[in-house]
Amino acid sequence: MAFDPGLAAVDFTILRSQAREEELHYLDNAAMALIPDCVINAMVEHDTLRRSNVKRGSHRLAEEATEAFEKARAAVADYLGVSDPDEVVFTGGATAGINILAHSLGLMFERNDEVLISQLEHHSNIIPWQVIQQRQGIKVRYLPVTPDGRINLERAEDMIKSRTRIVSVTHGSNVTGAITDARTLSGLVHDRGAFLILDGAQTAPGGPMDLPALGADFYVFSGHKVYGPTGVGILWGRKEILKNMPPALGGGEMIQDVGLEKSTFLDPPHRFEAGTPPVTQAIGLAAAVKWLAAKDVKGMRGHLRRLTLRIMEGLTQLSGGIKILGPETGMERIPLVSFCVEGLHPHDICQVMNDRHGVALRGGFHCAQPLHDFLKIDGTTRASLAIYNNDNDVDALLNGMEDCMKILG
Ligand SMILES: Cc1ncc(COP(=O)(O)O)c(C=O)c1O
Structure with a gap:
């Protein structure tokens, strides 16, 4: 049976729709994951x-x-x-x-x-x-x-x-x-x-x-x-x-x-x-x-791998010159994707994604400045996944990025 991230999401008050007024697609898990009620x-x-x-x-x-x-x-x-x-x-x-x-x-x-x-x-x-x-x-x-x-x-x-x-x-x-x-x-x-x-x-x-x-x-x-x-x-x-x-x-x-x-x-x-x-x-x-x-950890890993691939492929298909950092699709990676958009600053991207699409991303050096210096890039935008993320979150990210590039580009 396919992994159902909804079975994890119900454990988090913050993810239950009535808890917050605005839409929330939380993709900043590499900085801090949300906390389940039982914890x-x-x-x-x-x-x-x-x-x-x-x-x-x-x-x-x-x-x-x-x-x-x-x-x-x-x-x-x-x-x-x-x-x-x-x-x-x-x-x-x-x-x-x-x-x-x-x-x-x-x-x-x-x-x-x-x-x-x-x-x-x-x-x-x-x-x-x-x-x-x-x-x-x-x-x-x-x-x-x-x-x-x-x-x-x-x-x-x-x-x-x-x-x-x-x-x-x-x-x-x-x-x-x-x-x-x-x-x-x-x-x-x-x-x-x-x-x-x-x-x-x-x-x-x-x-x-x-x-x-x-x-x-x-x-x-x-x-x-x-x-x-x-x-x-x-x-x-x-x-x-x-x-x-x-x-x-x-x-x-x-x-x-x-x-x-x-x-x-x-x-x-x-x-x-x-x-x-x-x-x-x-x-x-x-x-x-x-x-x-106690969760279906094997299922979670497969699910996060699939969502990560969807993000990588979806961003690559957007016109406007998005460069994804890290190992190619197919190689093992943790469930996060950092990318640069030619001519756009990550902070502007994060702002638009938050304000217009309810997508929480992280932009900047991610406390790894020497790596960015080495890659000669002035910051990246990062989407990072956790057990409760689903295809709607990925859709919001990809649709939001398309809109973002039209607005800021
Ligand atoms: C790879 C890595 N190392 C170390 C840290 C530092 O963790 P903390 O700020 O929780 O001590 C982080 C936090 O983002 C990290 O991603």
Whole structure:
């Protein structure tokens, strides 16, 4: 039976037609997915009945909150296909996860060590390494991008050197939609004794996974892109590596023993959860991944692939010179399409699409300015899909773009 996105859409108050006056075709899911009612309810229920700080108090409420928090960790581990929940660290989001890694691993670097990232990274996977570069005199180098917007893995073999400590790349590009062949890269990285970090911000929404099979050492993502709340994310790391890493942030219940001269720290994951963690959001994130896992994920993937193709083919057929970024139709990509229209600025396109057609798009650099510089383009317009999007949304996008090009062209 064909996948029915309506069966997911009913779970979202914001998508039920009576909730809003104007038409809404929400195609900005790569920035933030909408949140189902059951996730909001799980957080309300927690804060209404079990609100208390975790890992601190010994009263009943504190114990219940701690148990709920640790159950949320186990639910995320299940979603990732990881057998040990202690490999799952709650963070503030993908950006926070990469910063924790950069600052912790950075303490283990020596001058002239190298970190290899790529030209198509989100700023969240560039800036933290540049900060460490300035502070410690390491080198940040960049894997080049192919003309069709993929990380050029053929160059990886000669660019990963004996001084390379970390290779940190996106698992799915938020601009070109290209998916990185993590398995191949992980072989090259491990042959040189380095660690592989995958930025999974755009691949985590694809449904339950077998993370260890990707061969990475670390993986980060954000809650709000997997139908969860803002302010929470995950850093997953292999335990044997995490346990030898120093904390990046200090304070709260990450300690074992505190002295005036020296302190010792708990084992992971708590070592990396300084201060009060995002308890309610963690419970929301667990509800979100459980909600997603209970859907027809295989059907969803096929459905999103079909809609992505429809967008690519539909835009190509519009007259007026639309250039689509990223891998060609037929190649694997995440469900988003970024494009440029000759002579039109993405911000103007987004404005017209919003005001006249109720289509929510994102325009600009998408926090990936170096990629746009490399491609010599002054921004792109991006349509990104999620489980509730349907053919009407794609029709609205394609008809709207036709109108937009007439008005602005
Ligand atoms: C590929 C990628 N990495 C990192 C991030 C940063 O995520 P956050 O702002 O949730 O920390 C994003 C957000 O759009 C992204 O798309």
